[in-house]
Amino acid sequence: MRIAIIGGxxxxxxxxxxxxxLESIKQLKVDEVWFMPTKITPLKDRELTSxxxxxxxxxxxxxxYANFKLCTLELEREEKSYTIDTLRELKKRYKHExxxxxxxxxxxxxxxxxxPExxxxxxxxxxxxxxxMLTKTSYDIKRLHMECMPVSSSEIRMGNKLNYLPSKVLDYIYANRLYVKEFVANRVPEHRYRHSLSVANLCEEFARNNGLDVNVAYYxxxxxxxxxxMPKDRMLCxxxxxxxENEKYAPPVWHGFVGAEVVxxxxxxxxxxxxxxxYHHVLGTSTDPYAMAVFCADKLxxxxDYDTSKGIQLCKQDLYKGFLKVKEDNERYLQKGK
Ligand SMILES: [Fe+2]
Ligand SMILES: [Fe+2]
Structure with missing residues (x-):
């Protein structure tokens, strides 16, 4: 059999x-493509996902894809995986080309x-x-042309171009919370990022105590x-x-409306x-339980820089009662500011 190996x-x-x-099958007429994940990549020092x-x-x-296979050979090795060792092992185990x-x-x-020789x-x-073919090489390496697919794993890890992921992979990423903190960290300043993580944890707690889906609440x-x-002019666009119809609200409220569309x-x-x-988290205008949870978690x-422990306790016991209390306090606070 003719096998194309794609490592990475x-x-x-x-x-x-x-x-x-798919291009390997089309252009090289191989029978199968083996995807070979590396355990540790010798030329990269970033820590990999498990x-x-x-x-x-x-x-x-x-x-x-029936002729796509997973090859875990490099994962079996304890030490750094060099291609030369992998190829030796492949040739020992199989008679393929x-x-x-x-x-x-x-x-x-x-x-x-x-x-390399x-x-x-x-x-x-x-x-x-x-x-x-702009890159020159002196090695015996076959050159084929392939239409560019403008995406890289690092862009995806930062929360860009997620449309280049098969939907089941995207579902897996969300279900297992891979890269998701980076999605937010890359778009907000440090203090906002810390606040977002803290609100996510609190939403999760409220969900757990009130019989809601913790993953939904976390996100x-x-x-x-x-x-x-996001800059005001971009938000306005x-x-x-x-x-x-929401342009009439004060600009600090807009990030909820835009955020709902961006997610x-x-x-x-x-x-x-x-x-x-x-969408409703800034004004607390929805009594859907998840909307109440984030409205409260945001304020609590x-x-x-104030003691929020009593409010948190109340929301854990009864989210609706907690919501009414937080909303009342918030309205009193806003009135005072006028
Ligand atoms: Fe907000
Ligand atoms: Fe917030």
Whole structure:
């Protein structure tokens, strides 16, 4: 059999990888594509997401493709995984003809790989060139052209281009809370990020004590202020496009309306409860339990400079009573400010 190997950290796997697999079948006429996740990547020093999570995401992503397989050979090794050792092991175990697929970025640093001269004799290395063969190399590496899919795992880890993830992988990411804190950290200042985490934890507690879904509550808290740092003119563009009737509210209120739309369109969160709660979190205008939970958690955040413990206790015992109390206190506070 002819096998194409696509190695990488797959942190996470996305449609760019899948596209590369499909192009390998089309252009190299291979029988199967093996996705080979690395345990530790020798040329990268960032800490990777756990092996279990990366493997689970690969399985979900390749499920629809009969000739895509997962190869866990590099994960079995304790020490750093060098391609030369992997290829030796593959040749020992199988009689297949191997094609090792690399991208342009890997081609550029190919001489930093261990024993590159030996490597190119053990398997046919193939570089899918995305920029029309601009990178030169002296090694025997086959060059093929592939239409560029403009996405990288690092962009996804920052909460961008999530539409390049198979939907089951995105569901897995949210269910297991992978990368999600980074999604928020990359969009708000440090103090707002700490507040968001704190509100997420408190929402979760309120949910647990009031028989609500803790994951839904967590995401409402985490994302509720994701648009708080958005410049006013940009926020106004969103308001005009999605809910022009809300322009009449004071600008500090807008981030709730825009946030609800951003979680849908940028983070692909379609849960009505999450969107509704974020939409209403500033004014407390919804009595849906999740909306009440985030309205209270926002005002009762333990990081605030006043004692919120009594309010927190009340919300844990009875969310509706807590909500009425927090709303009353908030209105009194706003009146005082006038
Ligand atoms: Fe807010
Ligand atoms: Fe907030």
């Amino acid at each position: 950290s797959f942190d996470p796997i996305h449609y760019g990888h899948i596209h590369m697999g 092996v279990e999570d990366r493997v689970s995401m690969i399985k979900l992503a390749i499920e629809p 191997f094609y090792w697929i690399i991208g342009n970025d890997q081609l550029e640093q190919f001489d930093r790989w261990k024993d 030996k490597l190119v004799k053990m398997a046919q290395f193939v570089c899918f060139d995305r920029d029309h 409402i808290g985490l994302f509720h202020d994701v648009c708080k740092a 969103w308001i005009k496009a999605i809910c022009p 849908d369109r940028i983070f692909y969160i379609k849960d009505w409860r999450i969107k509704n709660a974020i 955040d333990p990081l605030r």
